[in-house]
Amino acid sequence: MKLCVISGDGIGREVVPQAVRVLRRLLPDLQIVEAEAGWDTFCQQGTALPAATLAAARECGA
Secondary structure (H helix, E strand, O other), X not given: OEEEEEOOOOOHHHHXXXXXXXXXXXXXXXXXXXXXXXXXXXXXXXXXXXHHHHHHXXXXXX
């Protein structure tokens, strides 16, 4: 199973990595694909939700 993970901004940067840690313990075969979105992404790329992030989410299905 592939899971697209987007930490985003704010508390997501603290919570999401811990959630991924738990999921990896529960599902050792889980494939994590990290993607970018949010304000910092907007400042760097000019869009808050880049096409690459949408493509990763579609590819993973979750």
